[in-house]
Amino acid sequence: MLKHFGKYLLFMGSLVVRGESPRILFNRTIDEAILIGINSIMIVAIVSTFIGAVTCVQVSYNLTSALIPRSTIGFMVREMTILELAPTITSIVLAGKVGSNIAGGLGTMQITEQVDALEVMGINSASYLVLPKILASLFVFPMLVILAMFLSIAGGYVAGTATGALTAQEYITGIRDAFVPYNIVFALIKSVVFAFLISSLSSFRGYYTSGGALEVGAAGTTAVTNSVIAVLIADYVCAELLL
Amino acid sequence: MIEIHNIHKTFGDKKVLDGVSGVFETGKTNLLLGASGTGKSVLLKCIVGLIKPDIGSVTFDGTYFTNNKLDIRQEIRRKIGMLFQSSALFDSMTVEKNVEFPLKMLTPDMSKSERLDRVNFCLKRVGLEGANKKMPSELSGGMKKRVGIARAIAPNCTYLFCDEPNSGLDPLTALKIDKLIKEITEEYNITTIVVTHDMNSVIEIGDKIMFLYEGKKLWEGTRDDIMDTDIHELNEFIFANRLMRDAKKVEEREELEENERKSNQLK
Numbered sequence: 001m002l003k004h005f006g007k008y009l010l011f012m013g014s015l016v017v018r019g020e021s022p023r024i025l026f027n028r029t030i031d032e033a034i035l036i037g038i039n040s041i042m043i044v045a046i047v048s049t050f051i052g053a054v055t056c057v058q059v060s061y062n063l064t065s066a067l068i069p070r071s072t073i074g075f076m077v078r079e080m081t082i083l084e085l086a087p088t089i090t091s092i093v094l095a096g097k098v099g100s101n102i103a104g105g106l107g108t109m110q111i112t113e114q115v116d117a118l119e120v121m122g123i124n125s126a127s128y129l130v131l132p133k134i135l136a137s138l139f140v141f142p143m144l145v146i147l148a149m150f151l152s153i154a155g156g157y158v159a160g161t162a163t164g165a166l167t168a169q170e171y172i173t174g175i176r177d178a179f180v181p182y183n184i185v186f187a188l189i190k191s192v193v194f195a196f197l198i199s200s201l202s203s204f205r206g207y208y209t210s211g212g213a214l215e216v217g218a219a220g221t222t223a224v225t226n227s228v229i230a231v232l233i234a235d236y237v238c239a240e241l242l243l
Numbered sequence: 244m245i246e247i248h249n250i251h252k253t254f255g256d257k258k259v260l261d262g263v264s265g266v267f268e269t270g271k272t273n274l275l276l277g278a279s280g281t282g283k284s285v286l287l288k289c290i291v292g293l294i295k296p297d298i299g300s301v302t303f304d305g306t307y308f309t310n311n312k313l314d315i316r317q318e319i320r321r322k323i324g325m326l327f328q329s330s331a332l333f334d335s336m337t338v339e340k341n342v343e344f345p346l347k348m349l350t351p352d353m354s355k356s357e358r359l360d361r362v363n364f365c366l367k368r369v370g371l372e373g374a375n376k377k378m379p380s381e382l383s384g385g386m387k388k389r390v391g392i393a394r395a396i397a398p399n400c401t402y403l404f405c406d407e408p409n410s411g412l413d414p415l416t417a418l419k420i421d422k423l424i425k426e427i428t429e430e431y432n433i434t435t436i437v438v439t440h441d442m443n444s445v446i447e448i449g450d451k452i453m454f455l456y457e458g459k460k461l462w463e464g465t466r467d468d469i470m471d472t473d474i475h476e477l478n479e480f481i482f483a484n485r486l487m488r489d490a491k492k493v494e495e496r497e498e499l500e501e502n503e504r505k506s507n508q509l510k
């Protein structure tokens with residue numbers, strides 16, 4: 001465990017020494033960002049819309065007291081999705097999607113000697129391949145999380161009004177009630193932390209694959225499980241430190 | 244000139260290289276000959292530093308390489324063109340992008356059109372003109388090899404390493420590739436190492452041959468000397484090739500007849 005951690009730190013260090021020119025890094029980062037963004041937007045949209053809808057329905061099911069105004073449902077959907085569900089669930093979904101993709105891609109490049117081919121050209125393969133992936137994730141994850149926030153609140157709206165749990169007016173009053181802008185900042189900070197953990201851990205797992213196709217599959221699985229655990233631990237740590 | 248000195252490499256408890264030393268000369272095609280699994284690819288990877296030898300050192304034109312500073316190693320590596328046994332094409336890029344890649348990375352001041360000209364020139368030399376837009380997954384094994392060679396020779400390298408450039412190719416294309424490698428070596432006066440177990444290549448392009456057997460260098464010489472060797476393991480290798488076997492038999496018969504004549508004369 002400690003040995004792995006040390007190796008991980010060394011790996012992170014190797015990303016920033018003797019990299020390629022800023023122009024190449026920039027272009028590679030844009031390419032990776034487009035890939036990560038486009039490949040994930042659909043799944044994030046679907047998951048967050050349903051999360052918002054489910055949250056709304058369940059909250060309204062639990063709020064039976066006539067003393068509490070129905071607009072509280074909207075308020076609670078907003079609080080839950082912005083603070084926790086949008087950043088964390090989105091990141092867990094992305095850990096599966098992006099993490100396995102990164103680990104599988106790098107693992108395949110490693111076992112088919114493509115990484116060696118880069119090295120022989122005098123290119124720092126870790127920096128060339130991995131750094132753009134991490135930078136792109138840091139950039140794209142917060143955008144996906146913002147999208148997830150909007151869509152889950154919209155999902156809540158649709159579910160709430162469609163089931164007749166509350167009126168549109170009540171929902172809108174609810175989501176505007178006692179709004180704390182810092183919560184958005186907090187969610188975005190979390191998403192950046194999660195992005196770093198997922199992309200770097202998955203890259204680490206993929207980059208150090210050796211063997212054959214079987215090991216590439218195993219690297220993908222380990223990447224996802226490690227990322228999910230790291231995200232949940234980081235979620236707790238962020239809440240302790242920042243709230 | 245590349246010098247290797249006393250290279251040892253062990254994987255687990257398997258000794259793969261056992262003290263290999265030698266010199267690979269500039270302007271010549273140096274062959275690494277040996278049976279499957281004798282450590283040819285491992286030796287090549289030790290030379291370029293992809294595998295770290297347990298003991299031993301490599302120098303490129305007098306510059307110490309193994310264990311030297313990363314800067315210096317990368318500087319030398321930028322002068323290396325290498326074809327891997329598995330071709331190792333970048334499978335997310337088209338053939339054109341694969342061949343263009345080292346140019347993009349190593350010669351940033353080349354313009355886009357100059358690069359494309361060079362790519363087309365290299366593809367033409369390996370007989371793959373017009374395959375620019377294909378993906379590696381759409382190529383046959385032999386075509387991948389040839390793209391790999393085009394990628395290796397695209398930048399003007401000082402050192403060219405080819406791991407079995409003509410395995411998986413038909414005899415005609417294999418001969419073409421062999422000739423291409425020899426041509427490039429002489430034209431640009433570079434240091435070339437070719438890993439092979441093909442005796443046709445030996446006859447065709449073997450300026451200097453190193454024979455590896457179970458991780459040891461058993462024999463070294465030119466293609467002209469190879470028929471005269473009395474190393475049993477190398478002779479077995481030669482006898483596996485029919486034409487060479489026949490040639491060798493003729494030679495031996497002539498030698499026998501000569502000896503007989505001599506002894507008759509003595510009588």
Ligand SMILES: Nc1ncnc2c1ncn2[C@@H]1O[C@H](COP(=O)(O)OP(=O)(O)OP(=O)(O)O)[C@@H](O)[C@H]1O
Binds near residue numbers: 259280285286440
């Ligand atoms: N990464 C590695 N880990 C463990 N053993 C290895 C590794 N690479 C090579 N070997 C072992 O080293 C020996 C030599 O392998 P190498 O690839 O150099 O053979 P070769 O001479 O190139 O053979 P071929 O002509 O079949 O390509 C083999 O027995 C192989 O099992």
Ligand SMILES: [Mg+2]
Binds near residue numbers: 284328
């Ligand atoms: Mg080999």
